[in-house]
Amino acid sequence: MIIYPSLHKPVKVGVTAPSAGLHFDEHSLLERAIYRLKSNGYLVEVGNTCWTQYKAKSAPAKIRASELNAMLADETIQLIFPPWGGELLIEILEYVDFEKLKPKWMIGYSDTSVLLLALTLKTGIATAHGTNLVDLRGEFSDPTTAVWEKVLHTKAGEEIVQYPSEKYQAEWQHQYETDCVFHLTEQTKWKTISNTPMYIRGRLLGGCVDVIRHLVGTPYGDVRQFQKQYIQSEPIIWYFENCQMNVTDLQRSLVQMKLAGWFDHCSGILFGRSAANEPVGDYHILDVYMELAEELNLPIAYDIDCGHMPPQLTFVNGAYAEVRVSNNNGSMVLQKFI
Incomplete structure (x- = not known):
């Protein structure tokens, strides 16, 4: 529990x-x-x-x-x-x-x-x-x-619902601030790989891939034990964001997570916006997302409010969540503290 x-x-x-x-x-x-x-x-x-x-x-x-x-x-x-x-x-x-x-x-x-x-x-x-x-x-x-x-x-x-932001910050401008610190100029739009509405349920886990990937194989990254001991083997919804990695580094990290069993009994994956995700040759970030969706047979959404391109939602690790993503701004994240 x-x-x-x-x-x-x-x-x-x-x-x-x-x-x-x-x-x-x-x-x-x-x-x-x-x-x-x-x-x-x-x-x-x-x-x-x-x-x-x-x-x-x-x-x-x-x-x-x-x-x-x-x-x-x-x-x-x-x-x-x-x-x-x-x-x-x-x-x-x-x-x-x-x-x-x-x-x-x-x-x-x-x-x-x-x-x-x-x-x-x-x-x-x-x-x-x-x-x-x-x-x-x-x-x-x-x-x-x-x-x-x-x-x-x-x-x-209790439960709480969060919705996508109206606009997000495309780049940091530390030399000057707005009254709310961020410069929210770009239209937010959550997207799905399939271009069709997505609805998933499960327990939230995630973070910045650059660093949480290093928990794989350590006593601090035992996802299987967590599922067994604390959430009665309920499915997981992973949310990730990429701070600095190019697409091949991100792909290597996701493969490592897969091999460690992190995606076993997973109901879907959410990827945050990123100013990184630099392509390598003709290999682009959408290739990574589409290959992962096909290989794991999982729904994937991306460009959500999470990470180093503010603003971001507050995701609670361990909370039960229902996530809806559609292309008509009907997206939402419902978190239940159960």
């Missing part, structure tokens, strides 16, 4: 950097995001790892893990919210005390998805793949991003 953490006001948020921290000239990004949280009634405890960045990480692995473990064990902290992702979160997994942590929400994406997926697979505790904290520093959030609060306040036994 999946364990869904609950939030009770006032909510205390623990901010720690299990992957990347912030250089000195970036501190204002996090300071503004913390200000927004406090303005909305949240209590905030900020760890030391957030304010440093050296050798592609916020701190050595054991220090990052120690700060994270302290927040995971702290019963007063209800939500852990890393500032953003990074590169080397996987280094801390062997030092995380999965046996002693208290059920609480954790949210983020990019490299943070390594920790989110590992935590859900090993403990059955639901985790949330959604916005990074620094992306909440604007005067307001766009409607898609803002749903993270409603999702995390959803109680066990």
Whole structure:
């Protein structure tokens, strides 16, 4: 059975950097995001790892893990919210005390998805793949991003529906921001490989393929055991996003996942928008999607609101979901906390 953490006001948020921290000239990004949280009634405890960045990480692995473990064990902290992702979160997994942590929400994406997926697979505790904290520093959030609060306040036994965004951000423009941080200029359109409506049901799992692929074959990526122990062998809906890989690297990663049994008893796959997916010769991203759909005999949707081309939905790892994708903007994701 999946364990869904609950939030009770006032909510205390623990901010720690299990992957990347912030250089000195970036501190204002996090300071503004913390200000927004406090303005909305949240209590905030900020760890030391957030304010440093050296050798592609916020701190050595054991220090990052120690700060994270302290927040995971702290019963007063209800939500852990890393500032953003990074590169080397996987280094801390062997030092995380999965046996002693208290059920609480954790949210983020990019490299943070390594920790989110590992935590859900090993403990059955639901985790949330959604916005990074620094992306909440604007005067307001766009409607898609803002749903993270409603999702995390959803109680066990309840359900929540999310819909595609109206527009998405085609490229990052860090030199200037809008009032909601992002520059939402391009029309969102979820698509299916078959060009026909898609309806699938199952338990959500996923994250950034670049990094979660490295859980394959480790004690932190045992999908079969998770299905048996926590979801009574219900089918899985995978959601993926690609940050930096070209299409052949993505294909190699998907094949590895298939060989490891990650796609056994799967009801469908959702792929997020990506600024990567660079073709190799005449091999394009749609070739990858179509080959996977044919080989696995599974429905596949793509260009959904997930990943490094904001905004994005908040997907809860472990939650039961019903996903509808059509070509007339009738798409939706229903998540039930059961």
